[in-house]
Amino acid sequence: MEIKDLGEFGLINRLTKDIQVTNVSTIKGVGDDAAVLRYSDRETLVSSQMFMEGVHFDLTYIDMEHLGYKVAMVTMSNIFAMNGQPRQLIVSLGLGKRFKVEDLDLFYAGLKEACTKWDIDIIGGDTTSSYTGLAINITCIGEAAKDDIIYRSGANETDLICVTGDLGAAYMGLQLLEREKTVYFQQVQEYNNKVKEAQANKDEKRLEALRRERAVIEDFQPDFVGKEYLIDRQLKPEARGYVLTQLRQAGIHPTSLIDISDGLATALKHICEKSHCGCRIYEKNIPIDYQTAATCEEFNMNLTTAALNGGEDYELLFTVPIGDHEKIDKIENIRQIGYITKENLGTYLIARDGNEFALKAQGWPITKEK
Amino acid sequence: MEIKDLGEFGLINRLTKDIQVTNVSTIKGVGDDAAVLRYSDRETLVSSQMFMEGVHFDLTYIDMEHLGYKVAMVTMSNIFAMNGQPRQLIVSLGLGKRFKVEDLDLFYAGLKEACTKWDIDIIGGDTTSSYTGLAINITCIGEAAKDDIIYRSGANETDLICVTGDLGAAYMGLQLLEREKTVYFQQVQEYNNKVKEAQANKDEKRLEALRRERAVIEDFQPDFVGKEYLIDRQLKPEARGYVLTQLRQAGIHPTSLIDISDGLATALKHICEKSHCGCRIYEKNIPIDYQTAATCEEFNMNLTTAALNGGEDYELLFTVPIGDHEKIDKIENIRQIGYITKENLGTYLIARDGNEFALKAQGWPITKEK
Numbered sequence: 001m002e003i004k005d006l007g008e009f010g011l012i013n014r015l016t017k018d019i020q021v022t023n024v025s026t027i028k029g030v031g032d033d034a035a036v037l038r039y040s041d042r043e044t045l046v047s048s049q050m051f052m053e054g055v056h057f058d059l060t061y062i063d064m065e066h067l068g069y070k071v072a073m074v075t076m077s078n079i080f081a082m083n084g085q086p087r088q089l090i091v092s093l094g095l096g097k098r099f100k101v102e103d104l105d106l107f108y109a110g111l112k113e114a115c116t117k118w119d120i121d122i123i124g125g126d127t128t129s130s131y132t133g134l135a136i137n138i139t140c141i142g143e144a145a146k147d148d149i150i151y152r153s154g155a156n157e158t159d160l161i162c163v164t165g166d167l168g169a170a171y172m173g174l175q176l177l178e179r180e181k182t183v184y185f186q187q188v189q190e191y192n193n194k195v196k197e198a199q200a201n202k203d204e205k206r207l208e209a210l211r212r213e214r215a216v217i218e219d220f221q222p223d224f225v226g227k228e229y230l231i232d233r234q235l236k237p238e239a240r241g242y243v244l245t246q247l248r249q250a251g252i253h254p255t256s257l258i259d260i261s262d263g264l265a266t267a268l269k270h271i272c273e274k275s276h277c278g279c280r281i282y283e284k285n286i287p288i289d290y291q292t293a294a295t296c297e298e299f300n301m302n303l304t305t306a307a308l309n310g311g312e313d314y315e316l317l318f319t320v321p322i323g324d325h326e327k328i329d330k331i332e333n334i335r336q337i338g339y340i341t342k343e344n345l346g347t348y349l350i351a352r353d354g355n356e357f358a359l360k361a362q363g364w365p366i367t368k369e370k
Numbered sequence: 371m372e373i374k375d376l377g378e379f380g381l382i383n384r385l386t387k388d389i390q391v392t393n394v395s396t397i398k399g400v401g402d403d404a405a406v407l408r409y410s411d412r413e414t415l416v417s418s419q420m421f422m423e424g425v426h427f428d429l430t431y432i433d434m435e436h437l438g439y440k441v442a443m444v445t446m447s448n449i450f451a452m453n454g455q456p457r458q459l460i461v462s463l464g465l466g467k468r469f470k471v472e473d474l475d476l477f478y479a480g481l482k483e484a485c486t487k488w489d490i491d492i493i494g495g496d497t498t499s500s501y502t503g504l505a506i507n508i509t510c511i512g513e514a515a516k517d518d519i520i521y522r523s524g525a526n527e528t529d530l531i532c533v534t535g536d537l538g539a540a541y542m543g544l545q546l547l548e549r550e551k552t553v554y555f556q557q558v559q560e561y562n563n564k565v566k567e568a569q570a571n572k573d574e575k576r577l578e579a580l581r582r583e584r585a586v587i588e589d590f591q592p593d594f595v596g597k598e599y600l601i602d603r604q605l606k607p608e609a610r611g612y613v614l615t616q617l618r619q620a621g622i623h624p625t626s627l628i629d630i631s632d633g634l635a636t637a638l639k640h641i642c643e644k645s646h647c648g649c650r651i652y653e654k655n656i657p658i659d660y661q662t663a664a665t666c667e668e669f670n671m672n673l674t675t676a677a678l679n680g681g682e683d684y685e686l687l688f689t690v691p692i693g694d695h696e697k698i699d700k701i702e703n704i705r706q707i708g709y710i711t712k713e714n715l716g717t718y719l720i721a722r723d724g725n726e727f728a729l730k731a732q733g734w735p736i737t738k739e740k
Contacts, residue, residue, distance in 0.1 A: 009731065027413060031644065032522050033451035033628060034417035034512070043397060044414055047404035048494065048509050050462040054501040081403035092420040092507050124418065130505070131424040137462050137496075137507035139418050142404070152402050258403060274401065361379065 001101040011101065012127055015108045021121040023087045025143060029123035037088065037123075042143040047078035049140075053096075053133030060184075061177040064103045066235045068110025071138050074261070076118060077239040077314045079142035081259035083150040086142040086241075088123045089115060094130035118241060150257035150318070155275035159255055159319035159340040162328055164243050166287040167264055168303065171310025172295045173227075173234030180222035187217050229291045237314045243334070244316075250327050254318035262361075263309040267317045269347055269361040275319075278345040281338030281359075283352050308349070308359070371471040381471065382497055385478045391491040393457045395513060399493035407458065407493075412513040417448035419510075423466075423503030430554075431547040434473045436605045438480025441508050444631070446488060447609040447684045449512035451629035453520040456488055456512040456611075461495035464505035488611060520627035520688070525645035529625055529689040529710040534613050534703055536657040537634055538673065541680025542665040543597075543604030550592035561587050599661045607684045613704070614686075620697050624688035632731075633679040637687045639717055639731040645689075648715040649729075651708030653722050678719070678729070 003011055016030045028036035037044070051057060051071050062070070076086040091111065095104075115122055120140075191213065198206040224231050240259070247254065256275055260267045264286070272279050286307050296303040319340055320328060328334055338350075348356040373381055386400045398406035407414070421427060421441050432440070446456035461481065465474075485492060490510075561583065568576040594601050610629070617624065626645055630637045634656070642649050656677050666673040689710055690698060698704055708720075718726040 028521070033448040034415040034454065034510075036452070036519060037414040037416065038516075039409055039414060040411070044407040044409060044511075045404040046407060046416075046458075046460060046494070046509070046511060048418075048460040048462050048496055048507065050464050050496045050498055050505065050507060052464040052498060052500045052505065055464075055499050078403040082406070084404065088416075090416060090418040090509065092418050094420050094422040094425075094505055124416070126418055126420045126507075128420055128422060129425050130422045132502035135420065135422065135464055135500070135505040135507075137418065137420060137505075139416070139460065139509045140404075141414075141416060146408075149406060151398070 003095065003099060003101055003104070006101060008127060011104065014101070015104060015127075016122065019112075019122050021123065022119055023121050025087050026121045026123055029121055035088065035090070035123035037141065039143050043146050043149060045079050045082050045084040045142040045144060045149075047075060047140050049075045049078070049138055051136040051138070053135070058181070059134070060181055062235055064106035065110040068107040069114045070110070070235065070237055071136050072111050072114035072120075073237050073239045074314060075138040075140040076114070076120065076142075077259045077261070079140050080239050080241045080244060081257055081316065082142075082144060083148050083244055083254070083257055084142040084144035086118055086120050086140050088121050088141040090123060090139040090141070091125035092137040093125070093127050094135035095127070096130050096133055099134065118239070150254050151274070152256055152258050152271050153274040155256040155271050155277055155319040155340045156321070157277060157340055157342055158322050160322055160325060160328065160336050161268070161279060161281060161317070161319055161338040161340065162254075162334050162336050163260070163264065163287060163315055163317050164240050164334055165313070165315040166289045166292065167260065167313050167315060168292045168296070168306035168310045169230050169233040169289050170237060170312035170314075171306050172292050172299075173230035173232070174312070175299055175301070176224060176227055176230060176295065177222075177234060184220050184222070187220065191217050227291055227295060229289060230295060234312065237312065239314060240316045246331050250331060252320055252324050252327055254320050257316060257318040260313045260315045260317050261311060263311045263313075264317065265308040265359040266361040269359055271317065271319065272340075272343070272347050275340070276343050278341040278343050279338055279347050280341060280350055280356075281348075282350050285335060285337040287335040287337075304349070373465065373469060373471055373474070376471060378497060381474065384471070385474060385497075386492065389482075389492050391493065392489055393491050395457050396491045396493055399491055405458065405460070405493035407511065409513050413516050413519060415449050415452050415454040415512040415514060415519075417445060417510050419445045419448070419508055421506040421508070423505070428551070429504070430551050432605055434476035435480040438477040439484045440480070440605065440607055441506050442481050442484035442490075443607050443609045444684060445508040445510040446484070446490065446512070447629045447631070449510050450609050450611045450614060451627055451686065452512075452514060453518050453614055453624070453627055454512040454514035456490050456510050458491050458493045458511040459485060460493060460509040460511070462507040463495070463497050464500035465497070466500050466503055469504065488609070520624050521644070522626055522628050522641050523644035525626040525641050525647055525689040525710045526691070527647060527710055527712055528692050530692055530695060530698065530706050531638070531649060531651060531687070531689055531708045531710065532624075532698055532704050532706050533630070533634065533657060533685055533687050534610050535683070535685040536659045536662065537630065537683050537685060538662045538666070538676035538680045539600050539603040539659050540607060540682035540684075541676050542662050542669075543600035543602070544682070545669055545671070546594060546597055546600060546665065547592075547604060554590050554592070557587055557590065597661055597665060599659060600665060604682065607682065609684060610686045616701050620701060622690055622694050622697055624690050627686060627688040630683045630685045630687050631681060633681045633683075634687065635678040635729040636731040639729055641687065641689065642710075642713070642717050645710070646713050648711040648713050649708055649717050650711060650720055650726075651718075652720050655705060655707040657705040657707075674719070674721075
């Protein structure tokens with residue numbers, strides 16, 4: 001169905017009509033000039049993130065449902081990264097002409113799945129047109145008791161540096177998807193060349209055979225057997241909210257906390273900058289999944305670079321007082337990778353051979369070459 | 371200066387380093403995973419709006435400073451439209467490669483001017499790249515005491531329908547800007563044709579003369595004398611926050627309230643739909659500025675259509691109990707344009723000749739033809 005047949009208000013109504021708000025802090029959701037929330041004695045946390053087609057996602061390998069799920073998870077990850085509980089989501093979409101109502105249905109299905117997982121209410125947004133690609137902005141609102149909030153700025157000298165899960169997997173998933181995309185487009189190009197040649201030769205028999213071949217190419221299914229974990233990490237990231245509960249139950253209150261969106265190095269440098277300290281992390285302690293390592297080798301890429309700068313892991317990075325060492329040890333899926341130092345000692349990785357390498361931060365490329 | 375020379379973090383730092391937060395509700399602004407707010411016994415209001423280049427703005431006639439001012443005003447207007455006080459702003463930008471650091475400086479200058487006018491803190495956002503045009507998302511957060519909030523849904527039969535300022539001016543400003551843009555591009559095309567002809571004839575003298583002419587064309591200054599008000603309404607809209615103070619001081623509590631972004635007809639239909647009622651408004655009572663009327667005549671356009679469907683006025687539309695008639699009368703700049711009826715009576719405009727016309731709502735065109 002064409003979006004213009006529904007119009008702005010018809011589309012918004014279709015996408016939001018079955019949304020039920022469940023949080024007590026949501027007084028009024030979709031349907032007025034602004035949403036109304038009530039947080040009383042808790043602090044309100046707000047974070048906004050923009051996702052541009054071609055820069056942050058490529059619709060040749062992520063479908064609209066996964067995309068909806070991913071942008072919701074990525075944005076709520078920012079609230080967890082303050083040790084808060086995400087509660088509400090606001091969704092803005094700029095839609096190119098090629099999008100159909102069904103695409104939006106899928107996008108919202110993914111969005112709602114992510115929100116249901118963490119009991120989050122979709123409370124509003126904006127739906128408009130775009131001359132070109134798809135633009136998405138998600139604002140996530142959450143809450144925390146004042147004393148529970150963990151900033152990037154609280155790390156102290158001798159604190160232990162900890163990280164959840166494993167790193168570099170989402171980045172290697174991206175490499176796999178990019179490779180398959182290249183293979184697919186090569187096949188299409190080769191096919192088109194064959195057709196042109198047959199047309200030039202007026203070879204009707206060959207053209208008939210090529211027409212049958214077409215369906216096979218269109219039905220291209222990339223082979224990711226044995227790499228499912230990497231693809232999942234790229235297409236369906238999970239915010240690490242449960243870790244905060246584990247830490248609370250273990251009586252651990254991190255001194256600083258951030259989520260790893262642009263790679264471990266960038267996240268760690270943010271903490272060190274805001275906390276006015278330095279750090280040492282050990283290459284050998286960086287948690288890496290077996291599939292990540294195997295795929296790095298296959299691609300002839302540096303594994304540590306993938307983990308340090310790969311991005312999109314959405315694991316949590318935090319620091320704890322050194323006295324919490326044993327408590328942390330007992331929690332599965334958390335790895336101690338190094339320690340905080342005085343600021344003048346800089347931010348370094350200690351390689352397996354004992355050499356030290358300065359960590360380099362990098363954000364999203366602001367001007368990406370086309 | 372090229373943005374890539376600064377990088378994401380350098381750019382954000384440059385744009386936000388002089389921002390001082392002033393609201394007591396702003397606990398922590400720019401610089402962490404999320405902003406931290408505290409609203410205690412007040413309700414939190416949140417509204418998000420997306421602006422896409424080519425759809426919502428055209429950089430051939432709005433400069434970056436006006437654009438920054440406008441997107442801030444438009445979004446905070448949504449908070450006023452709940453009878454709330456805007457307090458914080460979150461800014462997301464998707465930037466095409468052609469933008470320079472200086473463009474962003476200007477954009478932030480406009481943004482800050484609008485925020486200073488209403489004591490609003492810029493508390494965060496996202497800055498990223500775009501493959502194509504400029505994408506902007508603004509989230510505005512505000513507050514109101516629970517009983518002060520005015521929804522779209524509170525209008526009752528016999529309520530008076532009131533509107534602030536005048537309507538249709540921003541739309542006619544847009545017509546003027548569009549016309550001048552056409553004139554400009556015609557001049558450029560004619561000039562290019564002359565150059566081509568001279569080149570074909572190898573007429574060096576003529577080419578020399580054309581080189582001098584070039585500066586004149588590049589210095590094209592559209593003539594808006596006598597139309598300044600319309601241009602201002604289009605390029606520098608003002609949110610009508612002061613009207614809420616006037617109403618409070620006069621002891622008037624509107625039963626419903628909305629801002630007029632997509633034209634009077636759409637706003638009124640939103641109120642009627644949410645309040646389950648109908649309405650009658652009088653064509654003769656719709657407030658229109660002299661410049662709007664004169665320009666409509668010049669363009670041979672229907673004045674009432676411009677006021678009903680023109681959009682971008684950002685005036686406030688509200689309803690009050692009929693008993694407030696005299697109180698409203700005493701407030702300058704507010705016009706009573708009609709009354710609320712039972713739902714089954716529909717939503718109609720009563721023309722000057724007594725005929726009734728059904729009001730039609732229209733949103734932003736979701737799929738705009740290029």
